[in-house]
Amino acid sequence: MWSLLSQAQFFTILSPTAKLLLARLFLFLSVLALSAARAESGGDGSSYQLGRGLAVGDTGIRFGGYASVEAGAPSPGPWEFSVSDLSLFTTWTDHAHWRFFSETEVGEALTAGGNQGLSTRNAHFELERLYIDRLFDDLFSLRFGKFLTPVGRWNLLHASPLTWTTTRPVATYDLFSKHATGLMLHGGFPVLDRRMDYAFYADLTEELDPYRSADPFNNALGSHWLYSAADNLELGLSYVNYQLHDDPSHRFNLVGVEGAWFYRRFEFNTEWVYRNGGLQGLYQGFVQGVAPLVSHWYAIGRYEYFDQVQQPAGQLGVFGLAFRPVPPLVWKVEYRIGTHNEISAPDGLYGSFAVLF
Amino acid sequence: MRRLLLVLVLASWQALPWAEESIAVVVAAGSRLDKLSLDTAKLIFKRKSMVDAYGDRWIPVNLPPAHPLRRIFSLAVFDTLPEDMEEYWNEQYFQGINPPEVLSSEEAVLRFVAATPAAIGYVRSAQADARVKILLLVRSAADLGEPP
Numbered sequence: 451m452w453s454l455l456s457q458a459q460f461f462t463i464l465s466p467t468a469k470l471l472l473a474r475l476f477l478f479l480s481v482l483a484l485s486a487a488r489a490e491s492g493g494d495g496s497s498y499q500l501g502r503g504l505a506v507g508d509t510g511i512r513f514g515g516y517a518s519v520e521a522g523a524p525s526p527g528p529w530e531f532s533v534s535d536l537s538l539f540t541t542w543t544d545h546a547h548w549r550f551f552s553e554t555e556v557g558e559a560l561t562a563g564g565n566q567g568l569s570t571r572n573a574h575f576e577l578e579r580l581y582i583d584r585l586f587d588d589l590f591s592l593r594f595g596k597f598l599t600p601v602g603r604w605n606l607l608h609a610s611p612l613t614w615t616t617t618r619p620v621a622t623y624d625l626f627s628k629h630a631t632g633l634m635l636h637g638g639f640p641v642l643d644r645r646m647d648y649a650f651y652a653d654l655t656e657e658l659d660p661y662r663s664a665d666p667f668n669n670a671l672g673s674h675w676l677y678s679a680a681d682n683l684e685l686g687l688s689y690v691n692y693q694l695h696d697d698p699s700h701r702f703n704l705v706g707v708e709g710a711w712f713y714r715r716f717e718f719n720t721e722w723v724y725r726n727g728g729l730q731g732l733y734q735g736f737v738q739g740v741a742p743l744v745s746h747w748y749a750i751g752r753y754e755y756f757d758q759v760q761q762p763a764g765q766l767g768v769f770g771l772a773f774r775p776v777p778p779l780v781w782k783v784e785y786r787i788g789t790h791n792e793i794s795a796p797d798g799l800y801g802s803f804a805v806l807f
Numbered sequence: 808m809r810r811l812l813l814v815l816v817l818a819s820w821q822a823l824p825w826a827e828e829s830i831a832v833v834v835a836a837g838s839r840l841d842k843l844s845l846d847t848a849k850l851i852f853k854r855k856s857m858v859d860a861y862g863d864r865w866i867p868v869n870l871p872p873a874h875p876l877r878r879i880f881s882l883a884v885f886d887t888l889p890e891d892m893e894e895y896w897n898e899q900y901f902q903g904i905n906p907p908e909v910l911s912s913e914e915a916v917l918r919f920v921a922a923t924p925a926a927i928g929y930v931r932s933a934q935a936d937a938r939v940k941i942l943l944l945v946r947s948a949a950d951l952g953e954p955p
Contacts, residue, residue, distance in 0.1 A: 487924035501897060502905065541903045587858045588850075594831050611900050612894075638855065643846065645855065681886065686859065778891035806897055 452733045457656060501611075501778025501806040503539065514539040515553075516806045518610035524798035528564025531690055534802075537578065547585045553578040566589055576663070578629070593634040593651075599667075600649050600674035601626055601688040602721040610804035614717075614740050614748065615770050616782050619736035620756040620794050625725045626690060628662040631655060647676045653692065668693040682712040688723075703728035715742035732757040740772075750774045750784065756794065764790040778806040829946045830880050831932040832937035837923050843942035849884050849928060853895070854904050863925035867907035868916055870929075876913065882927055883945050 470725040503514025515538040523529040532786040536559050542550040558572040581595030598606050604613070604622040621712040632654035653670035670692030679685055688706035707758030722735030738752040754766040783801040791797065832848055834840055839861055843851075850856035851865050853920035858864055872889040881889050896906045910916050916928035921938035935941050 501893075502934060503901060505905075513901065516901075539900075539903065541905070545866065547858075549903065585857050585864065588856050588861060591857075607901060612898055640846075645850065777897050791886050806900065 475476075480593055490510045500776075503541075503807070508543055511541075512541045513803070514541075514807060516609050516611050516804060518802055518804035520610075520616055520800070522616070522674040522798055522800040524796040527796060527798070528684075530563035531561065531568075531783075532558045532572075533560040534558060535804075537609070543612045549583040549585065550581075551583075554581045581634075587637075587640050589637045591636050591638060592631075595627055596631040597651075599626060599628055599670075599690070600651065601690060601704065601706050601723065603684070603710055603719065604685065604721060604767065609806070610777060610802060611806045614750045614772050614780075614782070615752065615768055615784050616800040616802040617768060617784065617786055617795065619667070619721070619738075619752065619754050620737040620764070620766070621721055621723055621736055621754065624734060624756065625654075625702075625723055625732060626692065627663060627667045627670070627694065630667055630672070632670075641677065644680070645678045649674045665688070666695045668695045668698055669776055674765060676708075684708075684710045695717070697728075700728045715748070716740065729759065730757075732759070733763075743771075746773055746775050748774065754788070754795070758790070758794065761793070762790045764788060764794055766791055766795055780804050828931050829932040829944040830876065831935040831939075831941040832927065832929045832943040832945065833920055833935050834927050835924060835943055836938055836940050838872065838924070838942075840940075840942055845884065845943065845945065848943055848945075852907060854899060854906065859925060866923055866926040868919055868926060868928040869909050870905045870913070870916065871909055871911060875933065876929070876931060890928065906936055922931070 467667040469735040499544045503512045503716070505512045516535065516770045517804050518534070518535045519663070520534045521529070521531045524783045533787070534652060535555055535557060537555040540550075540552045540554075555576045555578050557574050557576050560568060560570055561570040577596060579595070579597055581593050581597050582593075585594070587664055598608075600606060602622055604619060605628055607613070608618065608622070608628075610616070630651055630653040632652045634649055634651035636647070636651075638645050640646070650673050651671075653667040653672075670690055672688070672692070674686065674688045676684055676686040684752040685781040686706075688704070688705050688708070692704070693701050693702070700777065703725055708721040709719070709720045717740040718738070719740075721737065722733065722736040725732050733788035734754075734756040736752055736754040738750065741749050743749055750768070750770040750772060752766070752768040752770075754768070755763065756766075759761045763800035766786060768784050768786045772781060779800075781803050783799070785799050786795065788795065815842060832843060841861060852867050854867070856865060870878070871879075872878075878888060881887060881892070885892065888923065899905070908931060910919055910928070911932050913930040914932055917934065917938055920926045920928045927942075929945070930939075934943070
């Protein structure tokens with residue numbers, strides 16, 4: 451637990467320089483929060499707006515990104531603190547048929563934990579996404595580069611300012627690579643007066659990705675289908691056939707289903723995946739509900755189930771609170787508890803602050 | 808709920824006369840397009856539809872979030888107010904897609920749309936003149952079942 455004692459220990463072990471750094475960090479975040487509170491709502495803007503980035507004149511170029519700070523007290527285990535993500539988005543469009551997007555990230559820019567002081571030793575650079583789209587029409591677009599693997603909703607929208615919990619469901623990353631590098635054909639078309647979005651993709655090479663993702667595909671072929679059954683209801687289906695770089699002796703098939711329902715400020719999300727092709731078939735999934743409380747506070751509850759290769763199936767409950775004073779900014783705190791979850795997702799108290807900028 | 812929101816919007820902005828007038832979704836007068844469905848308009852202004860029937864990239868433009876016509880348009884087309892779409896735009900921003908640019912007035916919309924191929928905006932129907940072509944009329948109050 452993130453007890454008073456461990457908090458006291460945390461501040462005691464910090465060097466004066468680290469304390470100064472930490473103070474500056476919180477000052478920076480406070481300024482961001484203040485800016486957020488003053489940000490004009492409505493979602494638009496031609497220059498800089500918090501949560502919308504900085505448009506560079508009429509060049510079609512826009513810079514933006516997000517930052518998140520996380521703290522956790524897993525049990526058993528030492529507490530941990532990190533500036534977990536500092537991501538920079540760069541987008542460019544020619545306002546005709548080409549669109550470029552990149553997300554570069556400094557992960558764990560600043561970390562502290564247990565008996566370790568504040569440090570930058572774990573900082574690392576990641577090329578999260580880098581692709582260019584050629585738009586032919588609404589039905590066909592071709593993407594080339596590195597992109598998020600379209601399995602479920604969470605992986606496509608995993609940024610901390612967009613999620614309701616600090617911790618991520620095991621099912622959204624454990625059985626497949628979070629990124630793919632290659633080609634994607636994607637688009638949308640009407641079905642029964644509603645929109646169906648689709649994607650077919652092939653992971654072809656790691657050469658485009660000098661900062662290789664954790665546990666990448668060796669190669670993969672996949673598809674994702676998302677049907678907007680109503681303005682507030684989305685249903686999705688995923689399939690991917692792949693080989694992992696770190697486990698080239700097996701070829702896997704993964705099938706996923708997802709659903710998201712929104713009503714006023716209530717939300718319900720679920721994702722389930724099944725993978726075979728290894729030593730055993732594995733199911734993983736979660737259901738999550740979000741309910742508004744007073745003002746900008748929300749209550750979150752989540753149940754997770756995940757088969758594991760060398761352990762009995764794990765189960766988790768996550769109970770959290772989120773404070774979202776303005777949409778680009780969120781404070782989160784949650785307690786996670788489960789069975790057979792010591793390795794994948796340990797019990798504990800977790801909290802974070804995140805902002806889109 | 809839609810009625811309540813509309814009444815609140817109109818009351819708060821004291822813009823009751825606006826509700827009696829249709830909203831015209833307009834493109835340049837020389838456009839090859841002739842009409843548009845409400846569903847397609849919804850996709851265009853949510854940046855889900857990127858390209859028109861002739862392969863040109865849509866350039867949708869909005870009025871400011873607080874503008875009465877923007878609020879009525881948002882309720883009529885999306886069934887929600889502009890500020891309630893913030894989370895949607897956050898998700899799109901993470902995918903590299905930004906909301907439509909904002910122009911300050913209906914006259915600015917008319918000028919921009921008239922001069923920009925594939926641009927699309929909306930104004931009160933009485934404001935639409937020879938510079939633009941009306942593709943869709945959104946009957947702001949009538950469609951929402953409100954009495955004039």
